[in-house]
Amino acid sequence: MQFSKRIQSMQFSPIRKLTPFADEAKKQGKKVFHLNIGQPDIETPETFFEAINNFKENVLKYTNSQGIDPLIDSFIEYYKQWDIDFERNEIMITNGGSEAILFAIMAICDFGDEIIIPEPFYTNYNGFSEAAGVNVVSFITKAENGFHLPCKEEITSKITDKTKAILISNPGNPTGVVYTYEEVRMLADIAKEYNLYIIADEVYREFVYDNLKYTSALYMTDILDRVILIDSISKRYSACGARIGLVASKNKELIKQILKLCQSRLCVPTIEQVAAANLINTPKEYFTKVKAEYENRRNILYSSLVNIPGIVCEKPTGAFYIVVKLPINDAEHFSQWLLTDFHYNNATVMVAPAGGFYSNPELGKNEIRISYCLNSKDLEEAMDILSKGLEKYKELF
Template identity: 75%
Template sequence: MKLSKRIESMQFSPIRKLAPFAAEARKNGKKVYGLNIGQPDIETPREFFEAINNFDEKVLAYAGSQGIDDLLQSFINYYKGWNINFEKDELMITYGGSEAIMFSLMAICDVGDEIIIPEPFYTNYNGFSQCAGVNVVSFTTKAEEGFHLPKKEEITSKITDKTRAILVSNPGNPTGVVYTEEEIRLLADISKEYNLYLIADEVYREFVYDNLKYTSALYMEDVQDRVILIDSISKRYSACGARIGLVASKNKVLIHQILKLCQSRLCVPTIEQIAAANLINTPESYFKEVKNEYDKRRNILFDGLMKIDGVVCKKPTGAFYVMAKLPIDNADDFAKWMLTDFSYDDKTVMVAPAEGFYGTKGAGKSEVRLSYCIKSDELEDAMKVLKYGLEEYKKIENSRCEAASCKCL
């Protein structure tokens, strides 16, 4: 039977596509350190589960399509702590941040329109865009520059009459970059000059290190009507499985139109919303402890990478990811080989090949994204395993080249 061009053109997630190989490795007795995915191992606040345990309704009914009032109000209270003021009709609860992005693109773009994104970018931006019939146009940020934004001219050169928005993740996934106030101002100015929306994915705002200042796109008051905020409880509360996200904007007309899409899927799960609403009571100490833990892990991962010959990367300043260039030709082949053919003391490492995080064909072929969402002692061990794996794989690559009488290495 015929399949749609839409589904055939979509890529499998580079973050999850190796999962079957990891499952087989575990089945064969290997311990697999999962550095491929941003799944926090930090405990979810007890306030989440307390709300579930206290649920005492006789009927589990539909919630309103916008979201339950308690959850909307909890988000409003949360943003006040970041000097961002929202009203209820400027918020829409979504099925995770993924749905928030999808609905935003569907609300502002027609089929064939374009959005521009700095690369490397969160790979699922591609998937969301393809589902909405929107084309991704990327501009490159460089590791040697800490993945900060290029000059204005390089960004604006990508804008056409089909461009509808700039989409950025800040702090960045997969790069860990934290954009400066000047960079956010630059994006705001471009969006204003070219009449574009600015979609700001800010789900990692809690995770900013080295005493850097965090700047939300909503701090740019002159463009608040064109800023679309994407948020989620997944990362800051270690509640990925709850699938509670948010799309918000001071542009009330836009949010009202997005309600149509929310109504089409009826509602976000009721109990998860009730539980998420109680997260506003999470003590401040929780965030401090979590941030300190991730900072510690960041140092372990980066220091481990710096001990491996030929690895190139910059120390990230936000989120919980590192982009690293490995001394190999093909990170995709290496990542699979680590799961199928390699082990050290019956242990191996699962990484995310970075080619799928780029829009430019062929870019990122020797790069990987690593997440530091596992415990510190395991992370230290994982870096040793990765080091030995790279050393062994480079020998194999060298042998292949010698057999083919080539000079690629």
């Protein structure tokens, strides 16, 4: 029996591909520190669970394919805090930000069309594009430059008559970059000049450090009909398992077309929508504390990394990830070896090989992505283990 070319061309997640080795390490009694995945350990706000506890319907019904009004209205209220104005018919609730990305790509691209993405990028951008029959065309950003965007000419050199959009993550996953106003403005100018959409994945907007200013693509008021916003409650409310996201745009006709895709999967789970709608009542102090906690973790991580001989990295300014160049040739082999052949005080670490965050198979071979979603104490211990593991690996290989 044959499998489709579509499914065979998709890669396994570099974030999760080493999970069987981590599971085996745990069976052997080792403690595994998970630096591979952006799963926050911060408590989900109580407002989410209060809404679940107060849900008393006798029949768990389908909801509107667009999403329930209270949830849409809560998002509208939330965006006003960021000087972004939406109307109800400009928002579609989705099964997490992942479905929002897929729907956005499917709505604007035909088979064989292209989307431009700065690399390294969130690995599922490639997976969703492949599933939709769309080709990813990348341009390189470098650790030495903090993964900021290159010049306009380098980006526009990638544009062809098949290019439909530029897809960005801001703040960035996996790099932690926060694009400046000038960088976002440059992308807006390119979108206008070449008749492109900007798919703006802005799920990490709460996590911007060092007193930097966050710039949404929606602040570019002259291209509002070209901006497709991707968002999710997963990170800012530490509610990854709820799978509540959205796709939004001031281009009402585009959103109307995306409704067809929403109807094809019927609706987003009812109870999770009800619970998510109540998150708007989360106290502001929650975000203040969470941001301060992640900034402290970032500082611990970076201070540890720069003291490891041979490592190259720039201090990330957003999200909760960092891409690190290692003084070795094969980061994937090293990442697996940490789980299968190494431990320190009966503990080891799981990282994500960064090669899977590039479309060019020759890039990222000596890089890993680290997520700092561990508490400070565990993060310090994990960094000590990583340092000793790297030292031992270099002796052996």
